[in-house]
Amino acid sequence: MNIIVAGGDGFCGWPTALHLSNLGHNILIIDNLSRRSISRELQYESLTKIYSIHERIEKWRQISGKTISFRNMDIANDYAMLVETVSVFDPTCIVHLAAQRSAPYSMMSVEAGNYTLTNNVLTTNNILRAIEHHNKAIRLVNLGSIGVYGYEDRNFVMPEGKTALSGVDSQNDKFTIAGQIPLNPTSVYHLSKSHIASLLNFYAQNFGINITDLYQGIVWGTQTQETGIADELSNRFDYDEIYGTVLNRFVVQSQSGMPISVYGRGEQTRAFIHIQDTVRCIEAAVNSGASIDNEVEVIHQISETRTVKSVADYVAKLMNGTINHVPNPREEAEEHRYELEHTKFKQLGLERLSTLDDNLLDEIQNSVYKHLDRIDKSCIAPKVNWKNANHKPSIEVVDAIAS
Numbered sequence: 486m487n488i489i490v491a492g493g494d495g496f497c498g499w500p501t502a503l504h505l506s507n508l509g510h511n512i513l514i515i516d517n518l519s520r521r522s523i524s525r526e527l528q529y530e531s532l533t534k535i536y537s538i539h540e541r542i543e544k545w546r547q548i549s550g551k552t553i554s555f556r557n558m559d560i561a562n563d564y565a566m567l568v569e570t571v572s573v574f575d576p577t578c579i580v581h582l583a584a585q586r587s588a589p590y591s592m593m594s595v596e597a598g599n600y601t602l603t604n605n606v607l608t609t610n611n612i613l614r615a616i617e618h619h620n621k622a623i624r625l626v627n628l629g630s631i632g633v634y635g636y637e638d639r640n641f642v643m644p645e646g647k648t649a650l651s652g653v654d655s656q657n658d659k660f661t662i663a664g665q666i667p668l669n670p671t672s673v674y675h676l677s678k679s680h681i682a683s684l685l686n687f688y689a690q691n692f693g694i695n696i697t698d699l700y701q702g703i704v705w706g707t708q709t710q711e712t713g714i715a716d717e718l719s720n721r722f723d724y725d726e727i728y729g730t731v732l733n734r735f736v737v738q739s740q741s742g743m744p745i746s747v748y749g750r751g752e753q754t755r756a757f758i759h760i761q762d763t764v765r766c767i768e769a770a771v772n773s774g775a776s777i778d779n780e781v782e783v784i785h786q787i788s789e790t791r792t793v794k795s796v797a798d799y800v801a802k803l804m805n806g807t808i809n810h811v812p813n814p815r816e817e818a819e820e821h822r823y824e825l826e827h828t829k830f831k832q833l834g835l836e837r838l839s840t841l842d843d844n845l846l847d848e849i850q851n852s853v854y855k856h857l858d859r860i861d862k863s864c865i866a867p868k869v870n871w872k873n874a875n876h877k878p879s880i881e882v883v884d885a886i887a888s
């Protein structure tokens with residue numbers, strides 16, 4: 486199969502590209518390398534050394550004999566180049582992972598939030614338009630986020646698939662409409678993902694595009710079977726306050742003798758998945774060929790849910806660490822009922838996904854241990870506060886309002 490991996494230089498995209506290439510698919514990565522620029526802008530480096538995209542691809546060619554192609558392109562802002570590329574490469578499937586994916590980054594300033602919104606929405610819209618323009622039969626596998634549901638009490642298990650909402654009309658008759666359960670994003674990043682859910686519905690309904698939207702949980706782990714083969718193929722490991730996910734931060738803190746910092750009481754529930762399962766799930770979604778019936782297929786790409794506190798306890802016990810509760814910089818309920826159906830991947834043949842209890846933390850610990858000298862302890866404490874974007878209006882704006 487010809488497959489485009491949009492965002493294929495990123496944390497989930499690079500292992501996905503290698504995994505699909507290893508299975509014999511013909512892969513084209515499209516990426517504008519913006520994640521690398523943001524890293525430089527923030528001065529927060531991946532703990533693992535990341536080689537250039539060209540070195541990565543060349544090493545993969547030497548090891549596997551397989552060629553991955555690459556086009557450096559801003560998908561949000563270069564529709565002409567995108568549509569030309571799609572027409573020439575003629576993919577059967579596009580896996581869309583190109584996004585600014587950090588919630589704290591999106592709340593850092595007005596500019597960072599606007600960038601996140603426009604980048605994520607326009608990237609998706611351009612990909613959908615290119616599919617519509619070139620060949621409506623191209624399947625889109627989109628990486629969404631489970632965080633779009635928000636973290637309020639939900640008095641029901643949130644379903645996968647094609648949802649039907651029911652109610653009572655003005656004649657007191659019951660009715661059912663096809664639709665999605667309400668989304669309730671709590672950051673601008675998750676808001677962008679909610680807008681994307683509407684975009685996907687629009688293109689499925691109006692153009693019959695075949696779309697699977699994977700609502701993914703927090704991804705943990707670093708390497709996959711392919712990225713672990715050589716240093717040049719290594720995946721990113723982010724542990725900073727902006728891009729570091731909760732488990733990575735906790736392991737780095739414990740390993741370097743700092744207390745594990747839990748935001749608030751830590752009773753917030755989160756969904757998790759291991760990076761090796763991310764690539765297996767994407768493979769299953771690519772192969773599933775969801776039927777075209779003008780509706781988006783939503784799948785919860787998660788293996789388990791846990792409270793943040795239980796993750797902290799787990800890491801602390803394993804690594805002999807201590808826990809420190811710090812004020813929560815985010816706007817969210819600190820305790821909530823949160824149950825998510827996750828049976829679709831089982832139906833697609835993935836019998837079991839890994840959980841924290843499978844002792845896969847060894848691999849993260851090793852990654853951290855190998856790079857102890859690269860740890861920057863100052864980048865972990867949260868400095869972005871949801872209520873207090875650091876953007877200050879320019880003097881011109883202040884003057885204009887005053888006059």
Ligand SMILES: NC(=O)c1ccc[n+]([C@@H]2O[C@H](COP(=O)([O-])OP(=O)(O)OC[C@H]3O[C@@H](n4cnc5c(N)ncnc54)[C@H](O)[C@@H]3O)[C@@H](O)[C@H]2O)c1
Binds near residue numbers: 491584702705
């Ligand atoms: N990492 C997680 O824990 C997680 C959890 C849930 C959902 N997701 C979703 O999975 C997808 C991939 O996330 P990730 O962790 O790999 O993020 P990442 O930042 O590591 O990778 C995203 C890639 O997209 C590229 N990109 C961004 N905007 C682009 C543009 N306009 N044109 C071309 N390339 C562009 C970046 O350069 C980067 O390489 C995202 O949609 C994210 O929302 C990730």
